[in-house]
Amino acid sequence: MTEDKIIIDHTSRLLQDTPWSIERFAIELLTPRLEALELSDETNITKADEYQRWKTAKGVQVGRILRATMNFPMSWKWAWVDSLPEPYHSECRKDLLALAGVLDVPVPNIKSTKCGCATKSNLAEMMREFADVVASSSPAQDGVYDANDNKADTQKYTDEIIDVIEVLHRELFAVFQGTGCMSKRSHLIVVKAVG
Secondary structure, X not given: OOXXXXXXXXXXXXXXXXXXXXXXXXXXXXXXXXXXXXXXXXXXXXXXXXXXXXXXXXXXXXXXXXXXXXXXXXHHHHHHHHHOOOOHHHHHHHHHHHHOOOOOOOOOOHHHHHHOOOOOOOHHHHHHHXXXXXXOOHXXXXXXXXXXXOHHHHHHXXXXXXXXXXXXXXXXXXXXXXXOOOOHHHHHHHHHHHO
């Protein structure tokens, strides 16, 4: 699996599952992000027919990328991922980060702890993720993990466990950012590392 294939697969799911078309995705979601990063080749369009040709060209370009008849421009990677609406965005991001060998846990913003900025609690998201683990826990319910466990069920269960780990890490960062407080064990780890 490669990064471009992951992005294309999630985009294809979006286009299959929703009323979004390739052209609409290209014009309404992707192009504004590319323009913000100065990655779009948009020219000054002054006439309606120029705009129509430009829209068609963008749709064709994105269609070629999705059909793999044109290489995926990696400079577009994060703009494209950020263009995907939920849940496609989060799922694509998680898959890309997993391919890189990391969890989807943002780096804490040290500046916000210094200015005492409040952060959002994600208790509802934590509860939802825990509920997903319990709902998919059939491989654990007999008390052992073995070759008799259904592979698809086990994969779903382990994916849900990773989702819980990620949401818990994000929540720890949010607590620290908003309050400046950390757990006693986290504090001991920092003290040991420093000195």
